[in-house]
Amino acid sequence: MVKDKATADAVLQGIKDxxxxxxxxxxxxxxxxNSVKLVEKFVNPxxxxxxxxxxNLILKGTLELATYKVKQGDTLWTxxxxxxxxxxxLIKANPQLKSENKLALGEVINLKSIKPLLDVTVTKKVTYQEPLAFETQVVKDDTMWKWDQKVKQPGENGTKEVAAQVVYKNGIKVGQEVLSEKVLKEPVTRIVARGTRAEVAFRGSGRFLWPSVGKITSPFGRRGREFHTGIxxxxxxxxxxxASNSGTVTFxxxxxxxxxxxxxxxGGGFETYYAHASSILVSVGDKVEKGQQIATVGTTGRTTGPHVHFEVRLNGNPQNPLSYLNK
Structure with missing residues (x-):
């Protein structure tokens, strides 16, 4: 009960404000x-x-609202x-929280759901900005190898201004209607050049990559009583x-x-061998690109130390890899 009509009107206006x-x-x-009626009656002072x-009574549904002040280490669950x-x-009692997982030290949260005695709906026109995501365009470049790609133009998000009509019920957003959108800044398309140039391996081309960087400890050819089929x-x-060149994994x-x-x-009768690996990163049937990692150096099989045994074979016959590798 309040003392007079003027006070009651001030209370209702305060709730709206x-x-x-x-x-x-x-x-x-x-x-x-809700239907609001002002009634005069005699009451005890x-x-x-x-x-x-x-x-506060109308806003919260009670004169005394049980609350809790957040301390170090608190979560809603604890x-x-x-x-x-x-x-x-507890979650329903605190619709004002921006995140259910993060609480600020000293923040006051409600231990009981607020149930206003009046339902007030506010409709507002708001204007805000949103990012416009950039797109990526891939262009073919026949001057680049097919395993290469290059960003020719970095992408950049744009910005748009949105005007919307938002509806709040008892302070909680319940709906939104977009009225208009205006582009303030156009996004910049990200352009990526992807190579299409294929490579054909042939004797003396020098177009095979070294399988690993290191010193040759055993060359191709006769080694004592044995013939060393690679390097x-x-x-x-x-x-x-x-991978020394692009191709298909057959073993x-x-x-x-x-x-x-x-x-x-x-293809073309050419195969390459990579032996003594500590781990293998590809499977039979995989399509691999030149320079793609396929394994790691190890000491498996017959070996005296960590190295990669590398072979180039043409129609099944071992070739001297140095005739095909980049110098």
Whole structure:
């Protein structure tokens, strides 16, 4: 009960002002969905409350609202457990929280759902900016190898201005209608050049890559009583082994003295072998690009130290890899 009609009118206006000031934007309209009647009656003076108390009662549904001040380490889950209340009820009691997972130290949260005695709907016109995502355009470049690509133009987001009509019920956003959109800054398309140039391997072309960087510890050719069918390139254990040329993996696994072995078919009768790997990163049937990592240097099979045994074969016959590798 309040003392007079003027106080009651001030309370109702204070409630409207409270909800109007809660949200940004230009006021379009405000509605109180409940039927409000002012009635004069005789009451005990002890039953009369102040305008501020009356406003809080209507806004919160109670004169005393149970609250909790957040301390270090608190989460909604720990608070709900400590207060012996369901977590869902605690979440519903705090619609003002921007995140259910982050609480600010000293923040005051409600332990009971606020149930206003009046339902007030505020409609506002708001204007805000949103980013416009850039697109990526891929262009073909026949001067680049097909395993290469290059960003020719970086992408950049644009900006648009949005005008919308937003509806809030008791301070909570319940709906939005976009009225107009205006582009303030056009996004810049990201342009990526992707190579299409294919490579044909042939004797003496020098177009095979070295499978790894290191010193040749055993060349191609006769080695004592044996014939060494490739070259050994020494490198630390775990060093990447890369495909010497693009092609298809035809073998990936353990094979006798080779240890862990990868064989790639490059077409035109050419194959390359990569032996003694500590790990294999491809499978039979995989399409690999020149320079792609396919394994790591190791000591599997018959070997005296970490290195990659590399072979080039033409129609099944071992060739001297140095005739095909980049100098």
């Amino acid at each position: 409270y909800y109007v000031n809660m949200s940004p934007g230009e006021l379009v309209k405000i509605e109180v969905s 002890d039953e009369i409350i102040t305008a501020e108390a009356a406003k 608070i709900a457990k400590e207060q012996n209340m369901p977590l869902d009820d 050994d390139v020494a490198a630390d254990r775990g060093t990447p082994i890369r 990936a696994g353990r094979k006798g003295s080779y240890g862990n072995l990868v064989i790639i078919n490059h």
